[in-house]
Amino acid sequence: MAFAAFSAGTTAPEAAPRRKSPIALLLLLPGILYLVLFFLAPLVSLLLTSFQAPSGFGDVGQYGYAFRWENYVEVIAAYWPHIMRSFGYALIATILALVFSYPLAYFIGVKARNWPLLQSLLLVLVIAPFFISFLLRTLAWKQLLSDESFVITSLKALSLLAPDAHFTGTPFAVIFGLTYNFIPFMTLPLYTTLERLDLRFLEAGSDLYAHPFDVFRKITIPLSMPGIVAGTLLTFIPAAGDYINASRDFLGGPDTQMIGNVIEANFLVLQNYPAAAALSIILMSVILVIVSVYVKRAGTEELL
Amino acid sequence: MKPRPLPADPMIAQLVRQARATTMGRRTLLAGAGGGAAALALAACSTGGAAKPTAAPDKSDSSKLVRWDNWALYIDVDDAGGYPTLDAFTAETGIKVEYTEAVDDNNTYYGKVKDQLALGQDIGADTVCLTDWMVGRWIRFGYTQELDHANIPNLKNLLPSLKDVGFDPGRTMSVPWQGGFAGICWNKEKLPNGLASVEDLWSPDLKGRVGVLSEMRDTMGLIMSDMGVDIAGDWGDDEFFAAIDVLEKQVSDGQVRNIKGNAYKEDLINEDTLAAIVWSGDIVQLNAENGDKWEFVVPDKGGTLWNDNFLVPIGAPHKANVEKLIDYYYDPAVAAEVAAYVNYITPVAGAKESAMAIDPELANNQLIFPDDATLAKARVFRTLTGAEEQKYDAAFQGILLGS
Structure with missing residues (x-):
């Protein structure tokens, strides 16, 4: 189960009550109703929309219920570069976020253990960006990284950047934005597992003359695997569907458009609802497959 | 599994085909019975077929109210946040106006209300100002109510050039609110020599510093005009796709930095773009707020002229009140007051003379009160x-989304 990775506790599940209690069912009812109303119904609606065909008078946005599976073939043929790009960008951003977050989480969760005040302060700093809207922060980066900004002109003055190069509207800017925006989602789960890391295992490893690198590779990493899995999932899934960073109004340009932007354009501008719905279903399915394979490979069930 | 060849007998062949179709359907139908039931439920509340909705009964006599959805910064505002001309209208007629800046984009606004429109329901607005082509779509679909010109005597002040438009002959369904040009602008500090045509945007020293609008008719209209096409006239696929090729090349070569809607202003301010295809009113405002840094022209080969128009949605119950409101704003003195604030082109004849009394400099601003020479250069996209709309939008979005 993918979501097992998110649960922090290691306790065994309670034995299920043998008798079906009406109260238990009653307590479940609001949750089930909520899921049916706000998850299942929209999902069915989305699925049905994705098979719609243009209706009679062929004007903008006129579609009727049908079973037009060609919608899927057409959107894949038209937009496969965007689908590939989305998962490519999301993968790179996830790896970068992991590389930046792991040392940070390790420092907060392990090295700073003896200074609770410092630990709390650092955690607040990790969460602090959430106090400002995601959109505002991304727009701020767009200004900071514009052609005539201090950052870019300095890099050009130092010849680290070609004189006619620019940053906004490039794939670098989009991946930068994705990494930046999702780093806290990587850091926090990593922190929660590293914070529980039993240092006696590391000591035992060193006592047995293991090289520090081997201790890290064979003890620390496996023990922090639940955090890595949770963090990568929390980063990869939203990053793959993100359409803010790659949007032309934010950090992207015409050649950095991701699947989210394609869905947005098809839905809002072209009023091509079947294409937008088919792309959404494809996005969900691909993510579901990737995540199941990943969780199975990572073998988190045994770890938890 | 490869299907076997069909039997020769046409009747049996037809039966086999039918049988195959049903098994295929059963095998691939993902939603199953539950999905089917949901489909019926959804179909019941979906937009149905071609049946056009009917207009709501007018309650204007008993309910003195107009709910007006409009774009941001599109009416005169005083320091206290009130709307002086609207207040005057209420004082004059006793009709209360609920003014909402609800329109941010033609497409997103349409997306929000289209299902209610199709059912003939009240969308929560008695009038809304939308751009020509979107108004055309509403009229095509029967989503608007016919205006009674007898209730709008001041309509005689409508500029003659706007009286008959392709999407609404005789202006029976829509009346212009404000309009503007799309043309080219450049940063005067960085480009002291200026630009004269769209062709100049493609000069090598502007590589990566050019912006174009994500509004298909404006960007394509300027490029097509530059190629010598009369965009108001009779053109077709050949002309359009020749212009698409030009844009596609400039985007893929990196000459065009970005393609944006309203957000293009930020790029001009932070100088990511030094020259761009833009809307006239924005440049007047940008110059007022950021120092007189930009110059705007309608290229000699042609720019576009667009209008945002009042219309009455099909389910709106206050049509007569809306007609009174339109009549009020077609008084040249009122129109001049609005024009002085919003910096767009007013469609009301005589407003220039009224503006002369308020502020002569304003009255001579070509972007607000254009003379005949400027107006002659700008064309309305046919x-x-x-x-066609579907085909051209898809081609244009194809460039915006890259590959």
């Missing part, structure tokens, strides 16, 4: 059919 009305597209539904099929």
Whole structure:
């Protein structure tokens, strides 16, 4: 189960009550109703929309219920570069976020253990960006990284950047934005597992003359695997569907458009609802497959 | 599994085909019975077929109210946040106006209200100002109510050039609110020599510093005009796709930095773009707020002229009140007051003379009160059919989304 990775506790599940209690069912009812109303119904609606065909008078946005599976073939043929790009960008951003977050989480969760005040302060700093809207922060980066900004002109003055190069509207800017925006989602789960890391295992490893690198590779990493899995999932899934960073109004340009932007354009501008719905279903399915394979490979069930 | 060849007998062949179709359907139908039931439920509340909705009964006599959805910064505002001309209208007629800046984009606004429109329901607005082509779509679909010109005597002040438009002959369904040009602008500090045509945007020293609008009719209209096409006239696929090729090349070569809607202003301010295809009113405002840094021209080969128009949604119950409101704003003195604030082109004849009394400099601003020479350069993008709109929008979005 993918979501097992998110649960922090290691306790065994309670034995299920043998008798079906009406109260238990009653307590479940609001949750089930909520899921049916706000998850299942929209999902069915989305699925049905994705098979719609243009209706009679062929004007903008006129579609009727049908079973037009060609919608899927057409959107894949038209937009496969965007689908590939989305998962490519999301993968790179996830790896970068992991590389930046792991040392940070390790420092907060392990090295700073003896200074609770410092630990709390650092955690607040990790969460602090959430106090400002995601959109505002991304727009701020767009200004900071514009052609005539201090950052870019300095890099050009130092010849680290070609004189006619620019940053906004490039794939670098989009991946930068994705990494930046999702780093806290990587850091926090990593922190929660590293914070529980039993240092006696590391000591035992060193006592047995293991090289520090081997201790890290064979003890620390496996023990922090639940955090890595949770963090990568929390980063990869939203990053793959993100359409803010790659949007032309934010950090992207015409050649950095991701699947989210394609869905947005098809839905809002072209009023091509079947294409937008088919792309959404494809996005969900691909993510579901990737995540199941990943969780199975990572073998988190045994770890938890 | 490869299907076997069909039997020769046409009747049996037909039966086999039918049988295959049903098994295929059963095998691939993902939603199953539950999905089917949901489909019926959804179909019941979906937009149905071609049946056009009917207009709501007018309650204007008993309910003195107009709910007006409009774009941001599109009416005069005083320091206290009130709307002086609207307040005057209420004082004069006793009709209360609920003014909402609800329109941010033609497409997103349409997306929000289209299902209610199709059912003939009240969308929560008695009038809304939308751009020509979107108004054309509403009229095509029967989503608007016919205006009674007898209730709008001041309509005689409508500029003659706007009286007959392709999407609404005789202006029976829509009346212009404000309009503007799309043209080219450049940063005067960085480009002291200026630009004269769209062609100049493609000069090598502007590589990566050019912006174009994500509004298909404006960007394509300027490029097509530059190629010598009369965009108001009779052109077709050949002309359009020749212009698409030009844009596609400039985007893929990196000459065009970005393609944006309203957000293009930020790029001009932070100088990511030094020259761009833009809307006239924005440049007047940008110059007022950020120092007189930009110059705007309508290229000699042609720019586009667009209008945002009042219309009455099909389910709106206050049509007569809306007509009174339109009549009020077609008084030249009121129109001049609005024009002085919003910096767009007013469609009301005589407003220039009234503006002369308020502020002569304003009255001579070509972007607000254009003279005949400026107006002659700007053309209205011709009305597209539904099929053309779909085809051209798809081609244009293809460039915006890259590959």
